[in-house]
Amino acid sequence: MLIKLNIYSICAISALTVASAASAQQSRTAIDRDLQGVTDFRNPVFAGCLGQQTCTVSGITVAAFREDATGATVDATIYWDPVDGFGVQDGAQNDEIDFDETLIVTFANAQRVSGAWLSDLFVSESGRYNATATAGVDGEIGQMDMRRGGVSKTQLIVNADADLPTRTFNAELDPAVFSKNGDLLHRVIIRNNDVRLVSATGVQRVGPLNGGDGIIDADKQDLFAGLPTIEIDTQRLLSMIDGVVLFPVGEHNEDHVAGLASSPLALENLYQNSKAMRNGSDLSNGEVAAYLNSPISVDEIIFTAPFGSSNEFSVSGVIVLP
Structure with missing residues (x-):
């Protein structure tokens, strides 16, 4: 059996726009400011989405998909935690969106969107994973398609701007819940x-x-x-x-987050503690903002990772204006 992998080389796609990214220092302070409200996907109100194929919270529907060996799109399972937000389970990374996975966020009513925040995007992964990025740049890449009524309004490429740390943000935050490589399969x-x-x-x-x-x-x-x-x-x-x-700990973090599902207070504490650590620590969690030059009306956002040796990321939230 052969699996066909379409190579999504950013060098050859003129329709995509490279998003303006916040610096690593700005990321630690701006992400929580930008994502106030229900479009902060790290908010514990989304905890019930973990392990589901699709879920709806306050008019926002999130769904996970994967491309199978035939190239067909099939249902996948949502990952969620209060530190990074949404990803897709299984694949190479159990908590993030891998190159053959898709996360779709749909709004019941169109929203004025001015950008989005991704996390777990890092530079210099080659040393850990013996990898070379498809585009020749040693940094992870995320991409998104913002749509209205089924029509693409803008497409963005988001590049990592923080080096992969030797210590992971999540494991430093709460080693009882998260372990290093705790999602790597x-x-x-x-x-x-x-x-x-x-x-x-x-x-x-x-x-x-x-x-x-x-x-x-x-x-x-x-x-x-x-x-x-x-x-x-x-x-x-x-x-x-x-x-x-x-990797034997590939489902470690998912299992521990799921174990907290019956304790809303524990999830809220983890959510708030991650904010405090983010604002008081130099340790990056790979947060990158994709800001639009001007807001657009959007009812659907499709998040994907281009094909590459190391491209995967989480979706922390969408920046929505009143």
């Missing part, structure tokens, strides 16, 4: 024509792409005509799993 790294699987046992080579030459077989050319693609023989990849230990 596995990573598939594609470098040139080579495929490697990063797991708890290290980096293992899966094999070359298409026999090593990167060229699609002649009898399959029509299947991929006009599409930039990479083929990965997933049977070879999956055959390694029996001999590979995936």
